[in-house]
Amino acid sequence: xxxxxxxxxxxxxxxxxxxxxxxxxxxxxxxxxxxxxxxxxxxxxxxxxxxxxxxxxxxxxxxxxxxxxxxxxxxxxxxxxxxxxxxxxxxxxxxxxxxxxxxxxxxxxxxxxxxxxxxxxxxxxxxxxxxxxxxxxxxxxxxxxxxxxxxxxxxxxxxxxxxxxxxxxxxxxxxxxx
Amino acid sequence: xxxxxxxxxxxxxxxxxxxxxxxxxxxxxxxxxxxxxxxxxxxxxxxxxxxxxxxxxxxxxxxxxxxxxxxxxxxxxxxxxxxxxxxxxxxxxxxxxxxxxxxxxxxxxxxxxxxxxxxxxxxxxxxxxxxxxxxxxxxxxxxxxxxxxxxxxxxxxxxxxxxxxxxxxxxxxxxxxxxxxxxxxxxxxxxxxxxxxxxxxxxxxxxxxxxxxxxxxxxxxxxxxxxxxxxxxxxxxxxxxxxxxxxxxxxxxxxxxxxxxxxxxxxxxxxxxxxxxxxxxxxxxxxxxxxxxxxxxxxxxxxxxxxxxxxxxxxxxxxxxxxxxxxxxxxxxxxxxxxxxxxxxxxxxxxxxxxxxxxxxxxxxxxxxxxxxxxxxxxxxxxxxxxxxxxxxxxxxxx
Numbered sequence: 001x002x003x004x005x006x007x008x009x010x011x012x013x014x015x016x017x018x019x020x021x022x023x024x025x026x027x028x029x030x031x032x033x034x035x036x037x038x039x040x041x042x043x044x045x046x047x048x049x050x051x052x053x054x055x056x057x058x059x060x061x062x063x064x065x066x067x068x069x070x071x072x073x074x075x076x077x078x079x080x081x082x083x084x085x086x087x088x089x090x091x092x093x094x095x096x097x098x099x100x101x102x103x104x105x106x107x108x109x110x111x112x113x114x115x116x117x118x119x120x121x122x123x124x125x126x127x128x129x130x131x132x133x134x135x136x137x138x139x140x141x142x143x144x145x146x147x148x149x150x151x152x153x154x155x156x157x158x159x160x161x162x163x164x165x166x167x168x169x170x171x172x173x174x175x176x177x178x
Numbered sequence: 179x180x181x182x183x184x185x186x187x188x189x190x191x192x193x194x195x196x197x198x199x200x201x202x203x204x205x206x207x208x209x210x211x212x213x214x215x216x217x218x219x220x221x222x223x224x225x226x227x228x229x230x231x232x233x234x235x236x237x238x239x240x241x242x243x244x245x246x247x248x249x250x251x252x253x254x255x256x257x258x259x260x261x262x263x264x265x266x267x268x269x270x271x272x273x274x275x276x277x278x279x280x281x282x283x284x285x286x287x288x289x290x291x292x293x294x295x296x297x298x299x300x301x302x303x304x305x306x307x308x309x310x311x312x313x314x315x316x317x318x319x320x321x322x323x324x325x326x327x328x329x330x331x332x333x334x335x336x337x338x339x340x341x342x343x344x345x346x347x348x349x350x351x352x353x354x355x356x357x358x359x360x361x362x363x364x365x366x367x368x369x370x371x372x373x374x375x376x377x378x379x380x381x382x383x384x385x386x387x388x389x390x391x392x393x394x395x396x397x398x399x400x401x402x403x404x405x406x407x408x409x410x411x412x413x414x415x416x417x418x419x420x421x422x423x424x425x426x427x428x429x430x431x432x433x434x435x436x437x438x439x440x441x442x443x444x445x446x447x448x449x450x451x452x453x454x455x456x457x458x459x460x461x462x463x464x465x466x467x468x469x470x471x472x473x474x475x476x477x478x479x480x481x482x483x484x485x486x487x488x489x490x491x492x493x494x495x496x497x498x499x500x501x502x503x504x505x506x507x508x509x510x511x512x513x514x515x516x517x518x519x520x521x522x523x524x525x526x527x528x529x530x531x532x533x534x535x536x537x538x539x540x541x542x543x544x545x546x547x548x549x550x551x552x553x554x555x556x557x558x559x560x561x562x563x564x565x566x567x568x569x570x571x572x573x574x575x576x577x
Contacts, residue, residue, distance in 0.1 A: 050418040052575075075420040082418060086411035088194065090201035102190055103419050105183075144415075 002077075002153040003027035004049065008058035011044050018044040021058070031176065043082065046158050050080045062154055076104065079152035081144055081160055089133030093124060093143040096132065118146040122175065138168035145175050184425050191416070191429025195403055196436055209437070213391050213444045220387060221453035224379040232267050234326060237274040237283055237292040242299045251303035251341075252295050255311075258337045259293075268329050277314070284316050291315045291326040339363060372542045373458045384449045385536035386509035388442050392471045393503065393529055395438040397496040400479035403430050405489035413575075423572045427480065434479070435472045442468040458543030464536065467549075467556075471532035474556045477563025478528075484567070484574035503529045528559045 006024040010017065019041035026032050036042050047053045049060045051067045051074075060067045065074040087096045094115060101111030119128050122142040127135070132143060141164060157176070161169040200206055238259075242252035263269050272289070274280040280292040294312035302309045313330045315323035343358040353361065407413040416426060446464065449455040457464060479496070486492035504510070506520060507529035513521050524530050535552035538544035546553070 052414065052417045072420040072422065075418065078420075080418040082414060087415070088198060088412055090198050091194075095197075099190060099194060100415075100419065103187060103421050 002029065003061075003063055004154055005061040005064075006045065006048075006058065007061065009045070009048055009055055009060055010057040011041070011048060011053060012056040019048070043158050046080065046082050046156050049156060050075065050078075050082055052082060077153040078156075079154070080156040080158075082156070082158045087132040087140060087143055089131065091132055092129050093119065093132060093146060094128045096143065097146060115146075122146045122171075137163050138165065138171075141168065141172060142175075145172065184422055184428070187421050187425035188428035188432055191426060192432035192436065195430065195433030199433075199437060209395075209441065210444065213441045214448065216387060216391065217384070217445050217448040217453070220383055221380060221448070224383065234269050234291070234322070234329070235272070235289040236269040236326070236330075237272045237280050237289045238295070239274045239277055239280050239292060240295045241277070241297045242295050243297045243301070245301040245304040248304070249300050251300040251309060254341070255295065255299075255337055258340060259333060262333055262336060268333075280314055284314065290319070290322050291330075293330060380449075380453060381455060381541050382512075382537065383510060384445070384453070384455050385540045386507070386533035388445045388449075388468065389471050389529055389532035389536050390504055390507070390509045391445055392438040392442045392468055393475045393532070394500060395441045396434050396472055396475040397479050397482075397500055398493070399434045399437050400430070400476070400483045401486070401489050401492035401496060403434060404480070404483045405486060405492045409489055417575060423575055424568070426575070427568065427571050431476045431480075434476060435469065438472045438475075439465075439468060442471075455540070457540050459539035459545065463539050463546065463549075467532065467536050467539065470553065470556045470560070471528070471536075474528040474532065474560040474563065477560055477565075477567040480567035480571050481563065484570045503527050506530070507533055509533050528556055531555045531559075 004024075004026050006022045009019060009022040009024075011019040022041070022045060024045075034042055034045065044053070048055050049062065049067060051060075051071045054068060062074045062078055067074040087093070091099075097115045097118065098111060101114065102108075106114065119125055122145055124139075124142055124146065127139065127143075132140060135143065141160065145160075160176075161172050164172065199209070238256070240252055240256065242249050244252075260271065263271060274283060274292065277294055280289075280294065283289045284291065292314040294314060296310055296312060299309045299311070311334055313327060315326055317323060339359070339362055342362040343355065346358040346361050347353050347355070404413070407416075446457075450457065478499075482495045482499070483492045486495055502523075506513075506516075506524045507527050508524060509529065513524045513530065516524065531552040535544075535549040535556070538549050538552075542548075
């Protein structure tokens with residue numbers, strides 16, 4: 001059963017505490033909202049769960065595997081959109097997704113099949129061979145969302161609808177409900 | 179994570195960086211144009227063969243008053259001077275009436291220098307004394323001034339020798355031309371290089387420029403490869419992937435190495451194909467040195483990129499470091515010409531050893547034993563900088 005856990009997780013920048021002693025355990029197949037005012041440490045938490053930053057104290061675990069100590073194993077069946085990630089502008093969604101699949105160790109044929117499915121889910125078949133640099137923000141979000149559809153156990157999203165128009169927001173929500 | 183996965187991820191990242199480079203048409207054009215421009219400029223300005231001195235505008239002032247109405251010595255001198263010049267084409271000779279006119283022409287920039295035959299020239303010669311010739315130079319241009327001095331001194335030396343030979347032969351008709359030369363000049367100097375053929379400034383500068391271009395390629399490429407990705411957000415995508423930080427740094431290094439090598443090879447091809455540089459040593463060793471040069475600069479580049487807050491700062495830091503390196507590493511001028519304290523700084527820079535080793539291999543045909551000191555320094559520098567770069571880069575990625 002998928003599981004994420006924070007044990008006494010803290011992040012300090014000098015004297016400023018961005019996150020203080022977070023203890024959290026979420027398991028099972030569910031969609032959980034992680035809410036709080038600006039500056040409360042939401043993005044910091046997600047960054048700690050993806051090893052984008054180092055914890056000052058405590059541990060972040062995915063399926064029982066500590067992220068910082070064993071990143072590859074912890075993030076193997078895991079997808080994340082933190083802050084505003086971008087896809088390489090000179091790449092097509094197909095190339096970007098192939099690279100992600102390759103890094104995740106998905107065999108080539110299976111990867112190609114999964115990409116096809118994921119692209120169909122986000123309704124981007126027509127755009128699969130177009131350069132990402134020409135995409136609108138909404139299109140980029142869709143392409144990024146496609147990367148998450150490679151069957152991960154855990155998906156972490158940081159304000160995934162920010163900057164999107166109402167239609168884009170609705171599409172992202174639709175994707176999340178799949 | 180196995181070494182195989184680590185390497186496979188690194189190659190993927192390097193491949194990604196190169197794909198981006200090849201798709202950025204303007205960037206690619208610049209990548210190719212930069213070494214072409216650099217080598218073309220240097221190559222055409224300082225060709226590897228033929229005389230580098232020609233058509234220097236020189237004015238002649240003949241103030242010789244003669245000796246009992248005879249100006250034979252000065253006339254002979256002018257005739258011989260014109261004969262030698264017509265063969266070599268070193269000067270464009272004109273006449274000026276007075277020394278002041280000659281100086282005024284130099285000040286205006288109409289001529290590069292002048293020759294003055296003083297009023298007592300013929301009298302001195304006829305009285306068995308040494309005749310004096312004056313060379314007037316343009317002090318605002320020390321290089322041309324030195325060239326003119328050297329050229330004219332050599333011409334007058336030839337003239338003096340010819341006159342002395344004539345005199346010896348006239349004193350003793352039994353002496354032939356060859357003997358008279360041996361009497362006038364008992365020694366002749368023969369210069370031989372380590373390898374056959376003449377040397378030139380281009381042969382000196384080409385290996386240095388190769389090493390410098392590789393350095394510039396790495397140092398300017400890294401801020402783009404790392405800081406720019408950090409700024410536009412593509413690095414975040416890589417960070418949340420199950421990929422080791424070492425793979426990222428290795429991938430970036432490989433990408434930059436390939437980029438540097440492309441430019442290095444271009445320079446090599448241009449030097450050999452267009453400007454006639456002969457590689458006396460092993461071409462494999464030249465490539466090996468280029469690779470080693472990249473390796474020694476990459477660590478330094480990564481440290482700077484990691485320390486800098488953004489791409490702009492990283493580029494500024496790189497430029498600040500690159501410029502002194504270009505001038506202090508003996509790329510353009512031999513470091514032996516510098517004062518001792520500058521030579522000490524020069525000996526701390528990897529570019530000095532990269533260009534020195536390349537020069538030894540390309541110009542002198544040196545093998546590995548002859549460049550072992552440079553190789554050792556470059557390897558040690560590269561290893562130390564990479565050892566510093568790895569934790570600094572990891573720290574930068576997970577601040």
